[in-house]
Amino acid sequence: MSRRLTVEADGGSRGNPGVAGYGALVRDTETGALLAERAEPLGKASNNVAEYRGLIAGLTAAHAIDPGAVVLVRMDSKLVVEQMAGRWKIKHEDMRRLALEARDVVEAIKAAGGAVRYEWIPRAENKDADALSNDGMDGLTVHRDHEGGASSGGVAAAGSTDADDEAPNGAACAPVPRRDGTPVRVVLVTEAEGSAAQQAARSVERLLGGAPRCLLEAGTEASTETAAEVGDALGVDAVVDAAWASASGAPQAWERVVSRGGTTVVVCPAAVVQAALGHVLGMPAERHDRLAAAPGSLTGVEVWTDGDVSVAFTNRT
Incomplete structure (x- = not known):
């Protein structure tokens, strides 16, 4: 049979x-x-x-x-x-x-x-x-x-x-092997409070359709609140990375996330979102404030194995 x-x-x-x-x-x-x-x-x-x-x-x-x-x-x-x-x-x-x-x-x-x-x-x-x-x-x-x-x-x-x-919280941000034809994806979420934080969580959930391997937050009060909402929506715990709390630390924090691979969601202040995006775009620091980053908004970036970078969207709510 x-x-x-x-x-x-x-x-x-x-x-x-x-x-x-x-x-x-x-x-x-x-x-x-x-x-x-x-x-x-x-x-x-x-x-x-x-x-x-x-x-x-x-x-x-x-x-x-x-x-x-x-x-x-x-x-x-x-x-x-x-x-x-x-x-x-x-x-x-x-x-x-x-x-x-x-x-x-x-x-x-x-x-x-x-x-x-x-x-x-x-x-x-x-x-x-x-x-x-x-x-x-x-x-x-x-x-x-x-x-x-x-x-x-x-x-x-x-x-x-x-x-x-499956790794516990913290180890969830272990490196992910990179493959040709598959980008590293980073979603920057501008910290928010109250209903704006809840809306940000819903937006991330709709965008990703599943939990990312890594959810980082800057450790500020508003970032922690927003990350808690996002984590509840995705079923993951956030890992604090204080480098995402200041604009000056954004370039180094960004490179670490890209080196890790996979998909990462980062919740941080608006100025840090602007600094990270400005770093990606090669903009001088004095022009970063021209980039929109409303509370609870999402910015998506894809980094390909050949070094090409694609800004998929900015300031999405």
């Missing part, structure tokens, strides 16, 4: 198109045992491209576990499920190419005596794959095979993380 496997897959893009990544996992359908986990950053891509890449990774992992398995694919992307099931037409060229790639894996499973079917599920039922896709968007590559899965010895690839190794 063919082995029964369940693939759960997801993908996301922060900006759509923007910084994208996918996540996928394979379970034993009968026992629920986790057999494989995958995640990877995709650079700049659309949400639908990321969803398809998650599907391909999940199908490929299932095929590696048992080429002739009976596979149930569960995803919260109605588009991918309906297109792969043949009920919806595929009009976009990128989607068509990815669907053909996925179908190549499906045909290999069928040729070995297996089968594949698709089931749409609400996002709330796809949390594990969603968490992996956020790892991908944070610049992490995950390739974990568990006992009973494919034979890679259970060793994670360089740049991956293990669920058992």
Whole structure:
């Protein structure tokens, strides 16, 4: 009798198109045992491209576990499920190419005596794959095979993380390996108070779609209040870095954050946001006050491996 496997897959893009990544996992359908986990950053891509890449990774992992398995694919992307099931037409060229790639894996499973079917599920039922896709968007590559899965010895690839190794507060800001095509992302949040701090937290949550690996705050009273709201929204604790409390310390603090890699949210005073952004743009210090940084506003910057810097947005509320 063919082995029964369940693939759960997801993908996301922060900006759509923007910084994208996918996540996928394979379970034993009968026992629920986790057999494989995958995640990877995709650079700049659309949400639908990321969803398809998650599907391909999940199908490929299932095929590696048992080429002739009976596979149930569960995803919260109605588009991918309906297109792969043949009920919806595929009009976009990128989607068509990815669907053909996925179908190549499906045909290999069928040729070995297996089968594949698709089931749409609400996002709330796809949390594990969603968490992996956020790892991908944070610049992490995950390739974990568990006992009973494919034979890679259970060793994670360089740049991956293990669920058992999730760091406590403080260590959450450990370095993240950088990969070509994946930027370091920094979101500067101007400190605020009261409702403005709460609004800032909601804005960060909408922007990132998941918790960053690192949340820093300057240690000032307003920064601590704002960071507490942001941390509650994202489910992480803030780490105090006093260098973010003064404009003079901003360039050095900025370079440390970029060197760390991944995605970092920094809550600090307006003058420090201006100084950090001015440093990125190469502006003289006497012109930094021309940059807008309203209380509770967000400024987003991406730093690519080739040294290019992109200011994605400023003074967003």
